[in-house]
Amino acid sequence: MTADPTSHWGWGRADRFPDLDTRTALAGQLQAVLGIPGLPPEAPVALADVTLPASRLAVPAGLAAFTTDDREARVRHTYGRSYPDLVRGFRGDFASAPDLVARPRTEDEVVAAVRWASDHDVAVIPYGGGTSVVGGVEPVVGPRYAGTLTVDLRALDRVLEVDPVSRLARIQAGATGPVLEQQLAAHGLTLRHFPQSFEYATLGGWIATRAGGHFATLTTHIDDLVASLRVVAPTGVAQTRRLPASGAGPAPDRLWIGSEGTLGLITEAWMRVRPRPRWRSSASARFTAWSAAVAAVRALAQSGLHPANCRLLDRREALLHGVSFDGTDVLLLGFESADHPTEAAMARALAIVADHGGACPDGTTHRDDGAAAGHDGQAGTWRQAFFDGPYLQTAMVSMGVIVDTFETAVTWDRFDALHAGVVRAVRDAIVAVTGQKGFVSCRFTHVYPDGPAPYYTFVAAGARGEEIARWQAIKAAASDALIALGATITHHHAVGRRHQPWYRQERPELFARALAGARRSLDPKGVLNPGVLLADDEA
């Protein structure tokens, strides 16, 4: 077994964590650009120095072939990658580590693990890439369980079957983005689901959390790409029928999609795949007024043009991501097709942009490049920054800086009030808890005819030992504002344990009761990811 190259506490590869000099330089930039001071960079507690509570469970004989109470495995499966996860991991605090970690190699082993856990009142935490930012994989489950068993599904990572006629592929839930894309590429196909977690997160995790992907319109969530599912619950295994569509009762897939492990462990799915796009058009438009940029995006979202990329970055976000330094808001616009040239759609989109005062000083790029990846200007710059973002956050944690993101969706009629209210709430909270101004930026990740999905980034000064308390106050202010102003607590980051108090305000009480009823039917002992979606008193 080779050493795991990923960080035991931070985002991604351990060797991407910058050295002391680089981080010191970064702190200087932070002060210069955002006016937010970093503290002297510290080193994370090394894996060897982490101390853990003893496991409360012995490895059961029936699961011994794929289950361990190994210290490193327990450390590595304690957290997702939320801000408080990073801070606690950095400081060597792994108090909530699972008692056991299973790594099933077959669905039968998943079934065995889930049945054993149900029989022994052990909570089951499904685990894919461990990239949750909402506490979805942290084994904090309350006192009524004998212990916790994290089930890491990453050994189930195969594309099992491809139906090129229907453009469908049967893929195991533990496949990460690169692993499944590599296997699909052999068939000339792609899932084209590229969330920020692409490199590490798994198909099952995306489905369980309703991940948002590449496409800014139409197939925005992984939900839309699911043709059928296989799910393991304590009471059995469910296989939904592989269909393009059906009107037979409530959609079965839609009950499990977004259930975050509380109604079963997804083991595989038939996914809608496609050939790589051949034609692409891209442009970036600049706006000097935010309101005009928003109006342009609304018109585009309601045009029926269905751009693949329609990401609006406010001037602060554009600065942060290195795509604009002149104080303009930037719209990254892209069309792609495997069937036909995209010039005409882009031309009409740019006419809409121009009608709203947007300028395209860099012109438009049209490409006809078969399967080549190629460079696509500012969208490419933005994409690199997008995938590097979590590494930056990890580095900032070592400098005591509070940096995090949150995201939502809201109807267009409420957007202006929401945006003003959220930015004010976050800024005020930052001043209240840090005594100094912070930074708040906004982009739209996905857009719909009836509203945008705004995504906010905030940066605030930290104080050693108080980062989590400060973060909690800012996060609560943001979440309160989202709910009060008619938005959702999450467009694609899921609920987990951290968003639960606000989810509770958002969803109808009757829906919580329905979910709890469904859960009791599928999981009578309530061992599946307890505390997620439903609080202990609701389950």
Place this chain on the structure above:
Amino acid sequence: MTADPTSHWGWGRADRFPDLDTRTALAGQLQAVLGIPGLPPEAPVALADVTLPASRLAVPAGLAAFTTDDREARVRHTYGRSYPDLVRGFRGDFASAPDLVARPRTEDEVVAAVRWASDHDVAVIPYGGGTSVVGGVEPVVGPRYAGTLTVDLRALDRVLEVDPVSRLARIQAGATGPVLEQQLAAHGLTLRHFPQSFEYATLGGWIATRAGGHFATLTTHIDDLVASLRVVAPTGVAQTRRLPASGAGPAPDRLWIGSEGTLGLITEAWMRVRPRPRWRSSASARFTAWSAAVAAVRALAQSGLHPANCRLLDRREALLHGVSFDGTDVLLLGFESADHPTEAAMARALAIVADHGGACPDGTTHRDDGAAAGHDGQAGTWRQAFFDGPYLQTAMVSMGVIVDTFETAVTWDRFDALHAGVVRAVRDAIVAVTGQKGFVSCRFTHVYPDGPAPYYTFVAAGARGEEIARWQAIKAAASDALIALGATITHHHAVGRRHQPWYRQERPELFARALAGARRSLDPKGVLNPGVLLADDEA
């Protein structure tokens, strides 16, 4: 109160039921074109001559302002419009009439009716247009109920609010297609949901049954147009949040969409509306080989062109609907947009058609006509036949002819085997039960990148008093074939009571348990539309 102009047993308006001479002529055409003999036309049992079982329930004082045990009201709320419904209604058999009919004028009255029913073990049958073809509104509920209360929601028919910025409208569930479209037109908007039931069915019924609408691609089902719902259950009222999208847990709306009254009565919904299209392009393509036509439609469905109309009629269907008499299969193709001309999309679509050997002898029509309705060639001919279809079925019932439709969806890789198997099963069943050849035709109503939604029509000779038994044998053969060959029991006609045995084979057992668990939470006494979706032993 004016007399109800609708038929008490047949489709739509009573005055559209053809007179004896017309029906005799129709029988001759049937014999000449399809070779299927009609029996001498009979007259339906008049409303005045229908005898009913006495109501088992007295009108409760608390509901008296909007509830009745009136004989005509009970007759008119006994059936949907399935083939066996028509036959029984024609013969004056209304044995399963509801005991009471409520017509609430406010949501509070819906709540009162549902609570009273739950308190008194009375089954509640939600009723909109009464156009169910699957027994969804027939009060057959088993022995454990004290009686049945049909709740007709058509007094709740207002568009309550319009948000033109987000293109959303809050509409009461009892509004029929024309009634809601008229109100939306005052705002320059349209829902553009045109199922065959458009004139009579209601928004709530469409949502409860996942109705299929106008658009052949993308927003095929009413599901996609729902932004939020209000639902009344015995345990309370649910209001989902009005959002363009969310990733917070399983989608609440998707649990109620398609629940067919078993998880609550939908009282209103925020719906995604749009301006009327300004630009339209239409064409009809002819194919001499069915397999080539299917391949062309698959290529179109996978092209990303998203035609609004992409309806493939096989040669028999084309004949039946009067759009082709030369033995060719006909593809009706249309694009529409309120934002941009549709010539380019049509040109690319016709290139795909030509690649597959399709010919367009009538050329293409492009229009730029603001809000005018206008004529659009063969698509218009087809549309008129489409809306007239149910009247024709009603007339045939009086001639003892068995005529019905069923529909499904399946992935492309399985379509050829499904189609061959279904047509064979239906033909064989017709010969087995009638001793003579029948007629089976097929069209695609909606298409997806991963498969089509085929819609079958069959005609067979009847025999007085044996129509329902014959129909049941044919329907069972068709349904068995659908399930055995990997298709769904319904793409947009719902499950009701008639499809329940096949739905049971289609959906995973664990999903049925989850539904039953959800139902017990929302409706502890199990009074909501019992027998629909879940059989008595599953609920």
